[in-house]
Amino acid sequence: xxxxxxxxxxxxxxxxxxxxxxxxxxxxxxxxxxxxxxxxxxxxxxxxxxxxxxxxxxxxxxxxxxxxxxxxxxxxxxxxxxxxxxxxxxxxxxxxxxxxxxxxxxxxxxxxxxxxxxxxxxxxxxxxxxxxxxxxxxxxxxxxxxxxxxxxxxxxxxxxx
Numbered sequence: 001x002x003x004x005x006x007x008x009x010x011x012x013x014x015x016x017x018x019x020x021x022x023x024x025x026x027x028x029x030x031x032x033x034x035x036x037x038x039x040x041x042x043x044x045x046x047x048x049x050x051x052x053x054x055x056x057x058x059x060x061x062x063x064x065x066x067x068x069x070x071x072x073x074x075x076x077x078x079x080x081x082x083x084x085x086x087x088x089x090x091x092x093x094x095x096x097x098x099x100x101x102x103x104x105x106x107x108x109x110x111x112x113x114x115x116x117x118x119x120x121x122x123x124x125x126x127x128x129x130x131x132x133x134x135x136x137x138x139x140x141x142x143x144x145x146x147x148x149x150x151x152x153x154x155x156x157x158x159x160x161x
Contacts, residue, residue, distance in 0.1 A: 019052075023089050063103045064085075079157070113149065113151065118145070131147040135159045
């Protein structure tokens with residue numbers, strides 16, 4: 001029986017910090033996310049870029065979502081605000097149960113283009129979610145291989161134009 005998966009904003013507090021410590025797989029990126037969170041811990045209600053899915057009382061999946069302003073858009077046509085989806089991660093015991101998909105669907109619900117930098121071995125997942133490889137632009141992408149998703153009416157900017 002599949003219960004509805006609810007994506008919720010994660011409070012910027014020490015409880016969330018403790019929960020993040022369970023996400024160990026990616027080493028240094030993990031520390032970056034903890035530092036990100038620690039630097040945001042001022043008060044509980046500060047605007048959190050972190051979203052997660054709980055299974056019972058356990059945080060089992062998470063991502064961060066940042067809104068980038070149109071003036072910095074080098075990916076989409078017409079240039080517009082877009083979302084940067086970072087560090088999507090599902091704990092190993094909970095993979096394959098739709099939690100990652102729920103996070104991506106939540107991000108898509110804002111109806112803005114999305115850019116992500118996939119982790120190793122996750123391309124199949126992103127393809128299933130409707131993401132495609134961005135045309136590579138040496139200066140813009142700096143060795144990253146971003147994937148993008150576009151809502152209706154948005155196109156990829158031609159890097160050769």
